[in-house]
Amino acid sequence: MNYLFGVDIGGTTVKIGLVSLEGKIVDKFEIKTNTDNNGDSILVDIRDAIYDYLNKNNISHQEVLGIGFGVPGPVCNNVVNRCVNLGWPVKDVKKEFLQLLDWVPCVLCANDANVAALGEMSACTLDVNSAVMFTLGTGVGGGIILNRKILDGANGAAGELGHLKLDRVHNFTCGCGLTGCLETVASATGVVRLAKKYLETRQSVLSDVEDLSCKVIFDAAKAGDQLAIDVANELGDYIALAASIVAATVDPELFIIGGGVSKAGTYLLDIIKEKYQKYAFRPVKDTPFVLASLGNDAGMLGAALLAKPLN
Amino acid sequence: MNYLFGVDIGGTTVKIGLVSLEGKIVDKFEIKTNTDNNGDSILVDIRDAIYDYLNKNNISHQEVLGIGFGVPGPVCNNVVNRCVNLGWPVKDVKKEFLQLLDWVPCVLCANDANVAALGEMSACTLDVNSAVMFTLGTGVGGGIILNRKILDGANGAAGELGHLKLDRVHNFTCGCGLTGCLETVASATGVVRLAKKYLETRQSVLSDVEDLSCKVIFDAAKAGDQLAIDVANELGDYIALAASIVAATVDPELFIIGGGVSKAGTYLLDIIKEKYQKYAFRPVKDTPFVLASLGNDAGMLGAALLAKPLN
Numbered sequence: 001m002n003y004l005f006g007v008d009i010g011g012t013t014v015k016i017g018l019v020s021l022e023g024k025i026v027d028k029f030e031i032k033t034n035t036d037n038n039g040d041s042i043l044v045d046i047r048d049a050i051y052d053y054l055n056k057n058n059i060s061h062q063e064v065l066g067i068g069f070g071v072p073g074p075v076c077n078n079v080v081n082r083c084v085n086l087g088w089p090v091k092d093v094k095k096e097f098l099q100l101l102d103w104v105p106c107v108l109c110a111n112d113a114n115v116a117a118l119g120e121m122s123a124c125t126l127d128v129n130s131a132v133m134f135t136l137g138t139g140v141g142g143g144i145i146l147n148r149k150i151l152d153g154a155n156g157a158a159g160e161l162g163h164l165k166l167d168r169v170h171n172f173t174c175g176c177g178l179t180g181c182l183e184t185v186a187s188a189t190g191v192v193r194l195a196k197k198y199l200e201t202r203q204s205v206l207s208d209v210e211d212l213s214c215k216v217i218f219d220a221a222k223a224g225d226q227l228a229i230d231v232a233n234e235l236g237d238y239i240a241l242a243a244s245i246v247a248a249t250v251d252p253e254l255f256i257i258g259g260g261v262s263k264a265g266t267y268l269l270d271i272i273k274e275k276y277q278k279y280a281f282r283p284v285k286d287t288p289f290v291l292a293s294l295g296n297d298a299g300m301l302g303a304a305l306l307a308k309p310l311n
Numbered sequence: 312m313n314y315l316f317g318v319d320i321g322g323t324t325v326k327i328g329l330v331s332l333e334g335k336i337v338d339k340f341e342i343k344t345n346t347d348n349n350g351d352s353i354l355v356d357i358r359d360a361i362y363d364y365l366n367k368n369n370i371s372h373q374e375v376l377g378i379g380f381g382v383p384g385p386v387c388n389n390v391v392n393r394c395v396n397l398g399w400p401v402k403d404v405k406k407e408f409l410q411l412l413d414w415v416p417c418v419l420c421a422n423d424a425n426v427a428a429l430g431e432m433s434a435c436t437l438d439v440n441s442a443v444m445f446t447l448g449t450g451v452g453g454g455i456i457l458n459r460k461i462l463d464g465a466n467g468a469a470g471e472l473g474h475l476k477l478d479r480v481h482n483f484t485c486g487c488g489l490t491g492c493l494e495t496v497a498s499a500t501g502v503v504r505l506a507k508k509y510l511e512t513r514q515s516v517l518s519d520v521e522d523l524s525c526k527v528i529f530d531a532a533k534a535g536d537q538l539a540i541d542v543a544n545e546l547g548d549y550i551a552l553a554a555s556i557v558a559a560t561v562d563p564e565l566f567i568i569g570g571g572v573s574k575a576g577t578y579l580l581d582i583i584k585e586k587y588q589k590y591a592f593r594p595v596k597d598t599p600f601v602l603a604s605l606g607n608d609a610g611m612l613g614a615a616l617l618a619k620p621l622n
Contacts, residue, residue, distance in 0.1 A: 074594055081594075130465060144560070146462070153562020154441060157594040160559040165552060165590050168479060176592055241476060248471040249455070249560050251464025279476050281487055283385055283392075283468040 003059065005067040006119075006304030007046055008112060009033065011085035014046060017300030018053070021065070021308065023122050025301055029053065039087035047100045066106035066307030069093055070115035070299045074156030078109045081156055106307045112299050114150040114159055117143025119302030120256045120292045128253035132246050133292065134161055134239060136261035139175065140183035140190075144250060150306065151250075162187070164242050170197070186238040188214040188261050194231045202227050218264040232264070236271030243272070244279035247287055258292025265291065314370065316378040317430075317615030318357055319423060320344065322396035325357055328611030329364070332376070332619065334433050336612055340364065350398035358411045377417035377618030380404055381426035381610045385467030389420045392467055417618045423610050425461040425470055428454025430613030431567045431603045439564035443557050444603065445472055445550060447572035450486065451494035451501075455561060461617065462561075473498070475553050481508070497549040499525040499572050505542045513538050529575040543575070547582030554583070555590035558598055569603025576602065 003026065008015040010033060017028040031049045034041050054061070071093065073083030078094035093109035110118075117133035124131070129148050135141035142161030144151040151158040162183035163176055172193060174181035184190050191214050199207055204227035205220050206212060220228035243255050257269060273289050280287070294301060314337065319326040321344060328339040342360045345352050365372070382404065384394030389405035404420035421429075428444035435442070440459050446452035453472030455462040462469040473494035474487055483504060485492035495501050502525050510518055515538035516531050517523060531539035554566050568580060584600050591598070605612060 146457070151457070151561060154564040154598070155562055155594040157559060157592060158562040160562075160592060160594075163559045163592040164556050166556075178590070178592070245475050245477075245556060246560055248468060248474045249557055250462060251466055251469040251471075253465040279489070281468060281471060281474040281489070283466040283471075287465070 001063055002065050003063055004065060004304040004307055005050060006070075006115075006300035006302065007067060008070045008115070008299030008303055009042065009086065010072060010112075011035070014042070014049075015296065015300050016046070016049060016053070017297065017304060019301060019304035023301065023305060025297055028297070028300060033086065035085075035087045037087075038089065039083075042086060043093070043097050043100060047097070050101070061103050064104060065309050066108070066304070067097070067104050068107075068115065068303035068305065068307035069097070069109040070112040070303040071109060072112045075109055075111045075114075076152055076154070076156040080109065106309060108306045110150050110152060110303070110306055111143070111156065111159075113141035114143040114152065115302035115306055116258065116298040117145050117159070117256065117302065118150055118305055119298040119300070120258060120294055121145050121254070122301065122305055123294050123298075124254065124256065124290055126254055126288065126290070130250075130252040131254040131256055132159070132161075132243075132250065132252045133256040133258055134242070135259040136187055136239070136257065137259035138188055140187045141259070144252070146250065146252070161242060161246065164245065166238060166241055166245070170194070182238060182242050186235050186242070191217055191231055191235050191261065194234055195227065198227050198231065204228060214261055215263070218267065222267055232268065233271055233275075235261070236268060237275045239272050240275030241279050243276055243289075244281065244284070247284035248281050251284055252287065255287060255289045256292050257289060258298065262291055312374055313376050314374055315376060315615040315618055316361060317381075317426075317611035317613065318378060319381045319426070319610030319614055320353065320357075320397065321383060321423075322346070325353070325360075326607065326611050327357070327360060327364070328608065328615060330612060330615035334612065334616060336608055338368075339608070339611060344397065346396075346398045348398075349400065350394075353397060354404070354408050354411055358408070361412070372414050375415060376620050377419070377615070378408070378415050379418075379426065379614035379616065379618035380408070380420040381423040381614040382420060383423050386420055386422045386425075387463055387465070387467040391420065417620060419617045421461050421463060421614070421617055422454070422467065422470075424452035425454040425463065426613030426617055427452075427569065427609040428456050428470070428567065428613065429461055429616055430605055430609040430611070431569060432456050432565070433612065433616055434605050434609075435565065435567065435601055437565055437599065437601070441561075441563040442565040442567055443470070443472075443554075443561065443563045444567040444569055445553070447498055447550070447568065447570035449499055449571075451498045452570070455563070457561065457563075472553060472557065475556065477549060477552055477556070481505070493549060493553050497546050497553070502528055502542055502546050502572065505545055506538065509538050509542065515539060525572055526574070529578065533578055543579065544582055546572070547579060548586045550583050551586030552590050554587055554600075555592065555595070558595035559592050562595055563598065566598060566600045567603050568600060569609065573602055
């Protein structure tokens with residue numbers, strides 16, 4: 001059998017998946033991310049874990065055709081440019097990993113949100129060559145796939161959709177230091193921020209909730225609470241506006257909505273789709289939206305597919 | 312000698328350029344665009360004009376390595392999808408032209424704003440592989456070049472930057488039927504629209520001008536008229552905001568500002584560059600901006616380069 005490894009490096013764990021050439025995750029395991037000494041041992045630990053796994057499972061080197069990496073930072077041509085969560089400075093992941101393990105035919109590296117988009121696109125039932133994914137988590141991430149390839153951009157900043165400056169009403173300050181970024185209003189924290197702002201002047205079932213969360217707000221919206229409904233609609237409106245802008249820029253075949261916020265499911269998706277009709281330029285009105293389906297496996301799968309040999 | 316032809320098809324004239332493989336326009340001529348019968352004769356007229364030109368100039372067929380077309384409508388894979396100005400319905404330009412003239416090794420077709428971006432990028436002194444051009448004319452057009460190739464998108468709508476919904480203050484109605492599009496405020500007509508709105512309540516040297524135009528407004532701004540300065544700043548602000556959004560989406564190496572409005576020159580460019588610093592996400596802060604340099608020749612040159620054989 002031939003396999004790929006997909007390695008999704010996060011700040012606390014490294015998720016490693018054994019993936020078939022058909023794009024199915026055959027097996028998966030995790031190791032801890034050791035961020036000591038600027039994350040110096042991370043790639044060595046991954047190499048060792050892969051060797052271990054191959055030995056225990058009687059898989060030979062020859063069966064491994066590629067290893068792909070997803071990392072939480074900007075990546076250009078397989079080079080990571082400062083990855084705060086890992087402690088990495090500029091790091092040529094492809095080159096360094098091939099020095100540790102030189103028998104793999106293909107080693108490639110990309111940003112984690114971008115490989116997740118690649119993974120989700122491949123898992124989608126629609127047969128498309130291009131897609132844009134919005135990952136609505138603590139922040140808002142994004143990934144752009146064109147011609148089945150990740151777009152990384154001149155500075156590794158392509159698909160940084162959380163930093164589209166689309167809000168000129170609230171002007172909340174973003175972690176990036178600027179104001180009005182999409183993620184200040186359309187992330188799990190953004191939705192809580194919006195709810196809290198409205199709760200200052202309006203009554204709602206949320207008024208007495210101590211630990212407001214995205215889930216609590218969406219549950220209240222689904223149960224008919226008007227303030228929660230307004231917040232859900234506003235989040236959906238910003239995502240729809242962002243999608244209309246991305247559509248007039250790269251015009252993908254498909255939009256994918258993922259991340260923790262997307263657990264609100266079709267309730268959220270329907271809002272986004274309805275609002276999108278209000279903003280979308282005629283030629284892109286019919287672009288479909290789907291929910292992400294892979295959850296935490298998307299990064300592993302996409303990282304593996306990144307390193308898949310061309311036919 | 313080997314040559315390319317670049318054909319820029321407009322609603323009134325077809326501009327045809329003879330271009331060297333090094334990307335220099337060697338000669339150029341024009342024919343009228345005959346839009347009778349749904350523009351049925353346009354490609355035949357172009358074929359005849361090219362034959363005529365080759366005969367008169369003693370250039371043999373073998374010297375022509377490619378013919379590229381730029382057309383004023385959405386194009387996907389060389390197929391034009393309704394081109395109102397020419398009367399064209401869906402038209403496979405590559406296929407139809409090759410039926411008229413079958414000895415050319417390469418015939419390709421793309422949207423006119425996109426080929427103009429390709430032309431301007433090639434003429435720029437900076438050595439880049441990706442660029443985004445804003446064409447600020449009667450409307451706002453755009454073109455996105457990635458990896459030296461035009462991005463056309465799933466519906467031929469990639470780079471339709473005039474329809475980014477970025478204005479939620481004025482909400483002028485756009486020709487596309489929606490409101491808030493970039494071109495309602497950041498085009499030659501947009502700048503006049505803004506000035507007229509402010510002239511309703513403010514005094515300015517423009518108050519007594521009968522035929523307000525973009526040029527008159529920028530001249531007044533350069534001469535120190537406060538209302539005109541405010542309008543110029545507002546236009547620059549919208550372009551800068553749009554560029555920051557495009558940068559966080561495709562992250563090009565270069566922005567090019569072209570079209571009639573760009574005749575305001577470095578005065579406008581400096582405003583855009585300054586405002587861009589306010590909106591740009593850190594990794595893309597240093598992306599350079601240049602003014603387009605080719606004027607009406609950009610489309611011809613870009614169309615020719617589209618059909619340039621790969622080395």
